[in-house]
Amino acid sequence: MNLLTDDWIPVRPLGGGACQQITLQTLLCNGQRWLVALPRDDMEMATFQLLICLLQTLWMPSDAQQLIQRIRQPLSAGEFADGVAGWQQAFDLNHPQQPFMQVKGVAAKEVTGMDKLLVGLTGSTSGAFVNQPGQGKALCGGCTAIALFNQACNAPGFGGGFKSGLRGGSPVTTLVQGDCLRTTIWFNVLSETTLDQFCPGWREQRAQPFTWQQPIKKEEVIAGSSIGLARGLFWQPAHIKLSPPDGAGQCSACGRSASQRYCSFLKEKFNFTVNGLWLHPHSPLIQQIKKGQVEWRYMAFSTPAPSWTQIGRLLIEQQVNKQQEGRRVATTVGQARMLSGGRALRLMIGGYRNNQASIIERRHEVLQINHGWQHAMPVINEIVTLGLEYRKVLRTALWIFAEGAKESGIKGAGVALHEKVDAPYYRQSQARVLNLLAQIDFQSPLPQLAQFQTQQRQLCLQLFNDLSAPYAHHPKLICSLAQARRYLTSSLAKLQPQGEHIDGAAV
Incomplete structure (x- = not known):
């Protein structure tokens, strides 16, 4: 399965329709708009990342003007052919000598099921997710490539003796979203001008081969700053080799028919050291x-x-x-x-x-x-600060109710209600904060900020009453409840709008 020529990208039409797999050329050269279509959101995110890294390596724009043109217009057939020329063997999942994101000669006593490549599918915490039975039984080439990339770049290593990626075990990835798959990918491809500004020195390391072409050496000590852009984007810290694919059937991850499926892989412990930071362009x-x-x-x-x-x-x-x-x-x-x-x-x-x-x-x-x-960064910061300050006041009030005041002989409830309030506070604040960020007039933010503060004040009072209600009529807790409520009321009053000028915004 070759990422540059075969049908592997899981999509559905933006306007509605059946899910299917398309080639990279169809995605980049066809004017039709697509959305990524996989059952798992993390695999969809990894698909975006994998495609972005492919375009960053093969079709890097020279400047902002060329980048904007590629966002607006699909590539021509000639531009696509020029980009993939000489790269086909580098992205072949079954290459006899240098298979994509794998190494030859892995010494393993037994094979490992593909479920281990689907992050969070197995292990003691797998019950935290909604996973379909048999999801990792047999994967098509597309899902296999995405899973390989995701495990290497976004997830912790397999356990003791296995390294995580260059960003650590669980990095946050931030990408800019366009109106469809093609535009989203291009929005996150960096131009040469941007790289010159943010990552000086990248040109000198541009010709470095991938890790499956020039494998990391055992016990090698590597300076993070010495790793080239393409080698770092496709960094594979683990020694993995897919077992030969089986015959045709349905992919257990995406549900589509495949001419061949991967059911297992080999892995072995492998040690090396990366000293210092490699600057990954997709993470804060x-x-x-x-x-x-x-x-x-x-x-x-x-x-x-x-x-x-x-x-x-x-x-x-x-x-x-x-x-x-x-x-x-x-x-x-x-x-x-x-x-x-x-x-x-x-x-x-x-x-x-x-x-x-x-x-x-x-x-x-x-x-x-x-x-x-x-x-409008001061206004954005103010929204977040207010959301966190109201939470802090609510938690402190419930802590006072739980602890009481021993020096005054005021008995507390002895129940850590403050530890139970975060989940409902965040759950009921989520939509409100997101709507405010999406709709606020950054030129005149005070009216919407004031409304937000009123809503958060009401939420704090409601949650305090809900959590303390079972204890409200206990005679020995009347004093501690009154003390906590007095603190809550006075602290909420201090958070109400005072007519301040928010630095940096026209108010």
Whole structure:
């Protein structure tokens, strides 16, 4: 199965219709608009990433003008042929010597089922997901290639002795969404001009072969800054080799008929070291000072909190100091800020929340931010800050009710209600925050911010009453409940609009 010539991209027509698999040429050269169509959202996100990396490698635009042209117009047959010339063998899943994202000669005592390539499908935490039985039994070539790429780039290693990708075990990926699959891919392909600005030195490393063409050496020590763009985008940290494919049948992952299916693979432990950071263009970075040293790490989902709580890290650049972390947005977002022309932003956010090699949660969301967002970072930051401040006040009030005041002899409920409030608070705030980000007038934001604050105040009072209601009539808890309610009321009053000027916005 060859990614450049065969039908493998899982799609359905934007206007409705049956799901099918199309070739890369059909996607890039045909004017028809498609959507990715797979049962799992993480596999859909990986499909976007894989296609973006292919286009970044084969059809990198020279500048913003050429990029905009490719967003607007499909490639010609000649442009497609020029792009794939000389690359066909590099993206062949069954290549006899250098198969795509695999290595030859893997020493394994037994084969591993394909379910291990579908992140979160097996293991002690698999019950956290809705998985169809037998989903990893036999995969078509397209799903196999997507799963290989996803495991290598977005997920933790297979366990002890297996390395994760260059961004760590569970990085957050941020991509700009277009109105169809083709435009979405091009929106996230970086021009040479953008790379010159954000990733100087990339040209000198451009000719590096992929890891399956020039494998990583055992115990090799590699400087992250020495890894070339294409080699890094398709980095394969694991020693994996697919078993020979079986005959025709239905793919257990996407449900489509396939002429051949992959049922197992070989894997072996393999050790090497990457020192320092490789700058991945699809992920935001966080910078911190620890013991006097500046450290970079890729953003990851470490709590169940929704993505809007992290929007500062996704959109706002910030210099590091002792009081605050440094931030660098994904290069894809940086390019979108320069090219958007004031238009609204639809940001695709994907990743996993993990505990070492175990996947706890799949996270794939879309945030839409209204036009003018490029110059409204203080307003965006204010929305997130308010959402988190109301949560903090509510949690503190419930903590006071739980703990009481021992120095005053006020008995607490002894039940950690503050630990139970996050889920309902975020659930009931989610749509409100997303609608506000999508609809707010960044030139005159105060009326909508005031309405948002009123709604959050009412939500806090409602959740406090709901959680404390079972204890409200207990004689020994009357004082602690009154104390907690007094704190809640006074703190909510302090959060109400005071007529401040939001720096950076015309109000």
